[in-house]
Amino acid sequence: MxxxxxxxxxxxxxxxxxxxxxxxxxxxxxRTALQWTISAYVLLFGSLLLFGGRVSDVHGRxxxxxxxxxxxxxASALCGLxxxxxxxxGGRAAQGVGAALLSAAALSIILEVYRDEEQRRIALTAWSGxxxxxxxxxxxxxxxxxxxxxxxxxxxxNLPVSVAAFAGALRAVPPxxxxxxxxxxxxxxxxSTAGLAALSFGLIRFHEGLGDRAAWAxxxxxxxxxxxxxxxxxxxEDPLLPLHLLRRPTYWLSSVGLLLVAGVMIGSSxxxxxxxxxxxxxxxxxxxxxxxxMGLAALAAAAVAPALVGALxxxxxxALGAALHLVGAGFLATGPGSVPPTVVALAVVGAGLxxxxxxxxxxxxxxxxxxxxxxxxxxxxTFNESGAALGIAVIGTVLAxxxxxxxxxxxxxxxxxxxxxxxGFLALAALSAAGxxxxxxxxxxxxxxxxxx
Numbered sequence: 001m002x003x004x005x006x007x008x009x010x011x012x013x014x015x016x017x018x019x020x021x022x023x024x025x026x027x028x029x030x031r032t033a034l035q036w037t038i039s040a041y042v043l044l045f046g047s048l049l050l051f052g053g054r055v056s057d058v059h060g061r062x063x064x065x066x067x068x069x070x071x072x073x074x075a076s077a078l079c080g081l082x083x084x085x086x087x088x089x090g091g092r093a094a095q096g097v098g099a100a101l102l103s104a105a106a107l108s109i110i111l112e113v114y115r116d117e118e119q120r121r122i123a124l125t126a127w128s129g130x131x132x133x134x135x136x137x138x139x140x141x142x143x144x145x146x147x148x149x150x151x152x153x154x155x156x157x158n159l160p161v162s163v164a165a166f167a168g169a170l171r172a173v174p175p176x177x178x179x180x181x182x183x184x185x186x187x188x189x190x191x192s193t194a195g196l197a198a199l200s201f202g203l204i205r206f207h208e209g210l211g212d213r214a215a216w217a218x219x220x221x222x223x224x225x226x227x228x229x230x231x232x233x234x235x236x237e238d239p240l241l242p243l244h245l246l247r248r249p250t251y252w253l254s255s256v257g258l259l260l261v262a263g264v265m266i267g268s269s270x271x272x273x274x275x276x277x278x279x280x281x282x283x284x285x286x287x288x289x290x291x292x293x294m295g296l297a298a299l300a301a302a303a304v305a306p307a308l309v310g311a312l313x314x315x316x317x318x319a320l321g322a323a324l325h326l327v328g329a330g331f332l333a334t335g336p337g338s339v340p341p342t343v344v345a346l347a348v349v350g351a352g353l354x355x356x357x358x359x360x361x362x363x364x365x366x367x368x369x370x371x372x373x374x375x376x377x378x379x380x381x382t383f384n385e386s387g388a389a390l391g392i393a394v395i396g397t398v399l400a401x402x403x404x405x406x407x408x409x410x411x412x413x414x415x416x417x418x419x420x421x422x423x424g425f426l427a428l429a430a431l432s433a434a435g436x437x438x439x440x441x442x443x444x445x446x447x448x449x450x451x452x453x
Contacts, residue, residue: 002106002173003127005069005165007134008158009099012041012076013266013388014138017273018284019151023088026151033085039204040089042392044096045103046385047196051189052104053378054240058182061109062173066166068101073162080156091155107377109173111365121362122306128357129302132265137295139269143288185240188232192241195225196382203386203393210397242375245367250445253438254364255383257318260435261356262384263391264325264428268349269294270395271332271424272342278417280339293343294350302354314359315443321355322439324348325432333426335418356435363446391431395424 016023020034029037056064075094082088110127114120145154202218233241245251269291276287308317328348336342361380368376399420406416 002065002109002169003130004161004168005065005102006106006127007130008161008165009045009072009103010131010134011138011141012095012099012155012158013045014135014269015142015145015154016151017139017270018142018277018287019146019154022146022151022284027082027085027088029085029088033089036089037092038392040093041096041099042385042389043197043200043204044093045099046200046382046389047193048097048100049104049381049385050196050240050375050378051184051193052101053108053375053381054184054189055101056105056108057375058184060175061105061112062169062175064101065105065109065169065173068098068103068105069162069166069169070098072098072102073159073166074098076155076158076162080152080154103381104378107361107365107381111368111377113174120365121309124362124365125302125306125309125354125358128361129298129305129354132298132302132353132357133295135265135269137292139273139291140288140295143284143286143291147283147285147288182238185238188229188240191225191229191232195222195229196386198222198225199386200389203389206393206397209401240375242379245376245379248367250363250442251367253442253445254360255380257356257360257435257438257442258364258380258384259387259390260431260438261321261325261353261360262387263394263431264329264349264435265353265391266388267391267395267424267428267431268329268346270392271399271421271428272346274399274417275342275421276339279414279421281414282339290339290343291346293347297347297350298353301351302358305354305358308355309359309362313443313446314363315439315446317355318359319436319439319443321352322432322436324352324355326429326436328352329425329429329432333422333429335422337418356439363442391428394427394431398427399424 016037020037023029023037024031024034027033052064052068072095075091075098078091079088079095082091107127110123111120114123141157142154145151145157198218199222202215202222205212205215205218208215229241230243233239233243246255272291272294273287276282276290277284282290305317308320312320328345331345331348332342336345364380365377399417401420402423403416403420406419407413411419
């Protein structure tokens, strides 16, 4: 049940990508509202994960999971029934809040229930694999729904899934109550949430260009607020921000790895949707079908990920995934020019996603104790979602800058977009190369079978 919920949460990160033209024409919605239809979800999701983990530690994992699931379902209904752009953006923001609580509690439940190392590895494989599949299939499902029914069902489809997950969690997930006497640490929670929100906002604003003052102001505010919360949490016996975990090389390296691979995942689907729709004038339905091999490759790789971790070790499996990303993104950076080789290269990228996410969550989670499974998993998820915001910011800026430059030179719009997409994949190749370096270091640190302290 928690895996199905994670699939739904990650699917909603990408499902609206190909639905934006239909949303804009139907409501109607302007360009700013359409951008914030995506960004509001990412911003609230990423900034509240750490606090969501704390809530699950203090008030119980199952209770937090069910509360997040209820809010997510209600917000999905609001999005699906929204009569105008204001309520749609507000509903997406509420979805992000519910997703943060839901996702943090889901990973915390896995870490608490599965104490045996082999069982935990299998559970983490299923959880992270379903998240990857949800994100990669989101664009596919979005295209199919927009073409076959209506864009509103991209949100309303969450309702039956949420009801089934709620009933299953009541039956299968134990209460997992925590010790009494622990507080939410609201002052630190407010400062950390504001800092993470400022970080996400600054990264999102880079869509307007590297010279955007609001983007740099957001990053400056994030640096100041996160430094403040670090000072507030130093020496605390029961901290909101588990700084002691970041002192472990394998934990912070796996966190950096999650940031990089999330950027590759979200950036690849975003660029691919732009390429198929803007360069080749493909419909939402055709775009979804073109992205289907990427999702199927991720599904196949997720199925064999536990065997790969057993054979190559977590660091070796991550290195394989990062190498696949480098190959796929590097090829797409050359501008293949036609659909079939692009689809094949995207499938290579898709196959690398579970090979990265599964060992990275496994390595990071190995350091998290039961009492802090919420904040420990929330911090890992925060790096993951910050990577998604970073990926969209970097790729969106590169795409827009290159395309605008080509248009100024007199190029046709499809050719300008194709050049921007190629440069975007070049940036993703650079992220993949950085991930490969991190993977090789992790491979050395985990060579003995257990992460180094």
